Amino acid sequence: MPGRHFLQIPGPTNVPDRILRAMDRPVIDHRGPEMPALVRETVAGLKQIFQTARGEIVLYPGSGTAAWEASLVNTVSPGDHVLAFNIGHFSHLYAECARKLGVVVDEIDVPWGEGVPADSVRDRLSRDPAHRYRAVLVVHNETSTGVTSDVKAIREAINAAGHPALLLVDVVSALGSIDVRFDEWGMDVALTGTQKGLMLPPGMAVLCAGPRAIEESARVTTPRYFFDWRPVLDEMRRGYFPYTPATLSLYGLREAVRMLLEEGLANVLARHRRLAEAVRRAVAAWGLAILCAHPEWRSHSLTAVVTPDGVDADAVVRAAAARLNLSLGTGLGRLKGKVFRIGHLGALNDLEVLATVAGVEMACTFAGIRLPVGAGVAAAERFLLEEQRTATPAAP
Numbered sequence: 001m002p003g004r005h006f007l008q009i010p011g012p013t014n015v016p017d018r019i020l021r022a023m024d025r026p027v028i029d030h031r032g033p034e035m036p037a038l039v040r041e042t043v044a045g046l047k048q049i050f051q052t053a054r055g056e057i058v059l060y061p062g063s064g065t066a067a068w069e070a071s072l073v074n075t076v077s078p079g080d081h082v083l084a085f086n087i088g089h090f091s092h093l094y095a096e097c098a099r100k101l102g103v104v105v106d107e108i109d110v111p112w113g114e115g116v117p118a119d120s121v122r123d124r125l126s127r128d129p130a131h132r133y134r135a136v137l138v139v140h141n142e143t144s145t146g147v148t149s150d151v152k153a154i155r156e157a158i159n160a161a162g163h164p165a166l167l168l169v170d171v172v173s174a175l176g177s178i179d180v181r182f183d184e185w186g187m188d189v190a191l192t193g194t195q196k197g198l199m200l201p202p203g204m205a206v207l208c209a210g211p212r213a214i215e216e217s218a219r220v221t222t223p224r225y226f227f228d229w230r231p232v233l234d235e236m237r238r239g240y241f242p243y244t245p246a247t248l249s250l251y252g253l254r255e256a257v258r259m260l261l262e263e264g265l266a267n268v269l270a271r272h273r274r275l276a277e278a279v280r281r282a283v284a285a286w287g288l289a290i291l292c293a294h295p296e297w298r299s300h301s302l303t304a305v306v307t308p309d310g311v312d313a314d315a316v317v318r319a320a321a322a323r324l325n326l327s328l329g330t331g332l333g334r335l336k337g338k339v340f341r342i343g344h345l346g347a348l349n350d351l352e353v354l355a356t357v358a359g360v361e362m363a364c365t366f367a368g369i370r371l372p373v374g375a376g377v378a379a380a381e382r383f384l385l386e387e388q389r390t391a392t393p394a395a396p
């Protein structure tokens, strides 16, 4: 199909030309003199994006799943107990990853479409005077449901219970799109992949580890080699890695960090809030439901749209791909066929969102959903016009 492919799944996201160009270069010697400056700038920039002074960055070739495993093998041992909340497909898989590593997981079921209930965190931890729970596992932005949990409230709940459990947070579809305050919200580990808000192709796992989590890694007994972050931390402090790093991806990551900081993190987050609201206005104008019913939990990086009874949501996704060269996210796990997901994160602007909204409108129509054609585009456009009129971007 002529023209560009609209990749509007909730990650991987569109890779800006600037990042592609930064990676389009000869491979360097990963033990050579270029490495320390490359690593140092990338790490310093990532710390700004995680909003941390006390966290340390750990990089691996891999993806979000690798980052899950790395976060767990360094902080909990087989037989340890952790508290987790099943708020969607990915939070369940994070819990599953822990279980496969021999960890005892108390996985609390929450209706999909809701966030982690902070009062339940406080209750469970208050009823654990022996401090059996070593960690609380949270997915900040649940990509299967389009729900963002309140990590600050979860940290306050842990503190209110006076519990020493570590707070391990999956920020895979949050970092670079949704506010992630590692230090202020007392995170012990935050983890992501490069293919979402960081705008890179899939290929790297990025972790931010706080001092308590790093201390724990000396205590835990989990067998680990590649994912043992202690040698990685040691080498990265000198600008190198104990394994052969994805050198060209590192150039891309440095460029991504530069782009986010040039725009200014506050502006990046405001842009995501604005584009998300434009999409939500469109969904409302179509008369369709957003899976996340509570406005305060609605994600700024994606929207999961519920299709009317009798309409297979996968038919919308198929029509978008086949007829419009537009990729939308399918429903995952128990949401299969019930929702489709619109990704609005990463390198994205107002016009691209309007085109996406137009595409969704057309795909829904092809799939047999009766909606007022043009209404979503008009609602989103009206909102974006008003925002453009009143916006005063913050200095980067």
Ligand SMILES: Cc1ncc(COP(=O)(O)O)c(C=O)c1O
Pocket: 011, 063, 064, 065, 066, 090, 139, 141, 142, 143, 144, 170, 171, 172, 173, 193
């Ligand atoms: C919130 C979240 N966590 C973890 C993952 C798994 O990451 P990956 O697919 O990069 O291994 C994903 C993937 O989309 C995700 O959205």
